[in-house]
Amino acid sequence: MEPIKKIEIGLIVMFCIVVFFSISFSYFENLTLFDSFYLTIITMFTIGYGEIHPTNDFGKLTAILLALTGTSVGIFTFGSTLQLFVEGYFRKANRMRIMKNRIKNMDEHYILCGYGRIGKVVANRLAKRGTDFVVLDLSEENLVSEFEKNPDFNYICGDATLDECLIEANIKNAKTLISAMPKDSDNVFVTLSAKRLNPNIHVVSKAEETVSMDKLLIAGADKVVSPYMIGGMRLAELAIKPDVLDFFSTFMSIANYEYNEDIDLRKYNISKKYEGMSIFELLNHINYNVSVIGIKSKNGSLSVNPSKDTILHIEDQIYVFGTYDQLESFEQYIN
Incomplete structure (x- = not known):
């Protein structure tokens, strides 16, 4: 049984025990419901201040039963809660260790810098192709969320402009680096760093501004892509030659989605x-x-x-x- 389920069962049983014994103490000891509730709690958790205590045989028998059942249920619930945190921690630590070893042993892999809107599209495409890749990004929340959904997802939470992060991504053995950082200045810096650490790496970079394309090429990028330029050209071609592009798009869509051919x-x-x-x-x-x-x-x-x-x-x-x-x-x- 999963720890979370054990905790749920334990809490429900504890609630039932508290209600039952509070009513029992109120009946056998002629106490108010609040005093009965107080006596139940201090007995269940073995506090025992002594200012309220059973005074007759039925009350004492009720206290004995409460101590046996309540303490057992409390230990069970506490143990399940501890198990949840301990197992979760070690499971996550083990998965992180496996991922780091996987990255360390990669060869001819891809490094994706930036996990924004464009970066996610690139990552999905690489994953669909079965390509080994590592994602570098500062947004830990997005990376951990993806890692929780896919244990084979490889990531490093850090600044891609720093050499130590690129080295941790095993850039020495990487085949290609894709820089999809939000700022063009960061893409230039990543390109310079990548080419210095691995002169043979193939670098493909995104450029937000047209003026940045030449700078990225000078920095060492092998290919530079401008999403806005490609989007604009696509819009223009659809307007000028809609039939040709529609035919090609339809053909590709049919092959991919109806016949499952990539x-x-x-x-x-x-x-x-x-x-x-x-x-x-x-x-x-x-x-x-x-x-x-x-x-x-x-x-x-x-x-x-x-x-x-x-x-x-x-x-x-x-x-x-x-x-x-x-x-x-x-x-x-x-x-």
């Missing part, structure tokens, strides 16, 4: 192993049903919807379309 578009670099192969030979060699919808050569030229006879060269980048599982398997072979 369709995605990814970019891969062509290694020396596949130098001189055609697209057809590559897909046939790997034997995966994905679609190559674009090729970007090392000189920067982009070919959309290339034919299957197109020859691949080292350092070419191919854009591949497929389901999440197909792309995961394709990535294992192409790399």
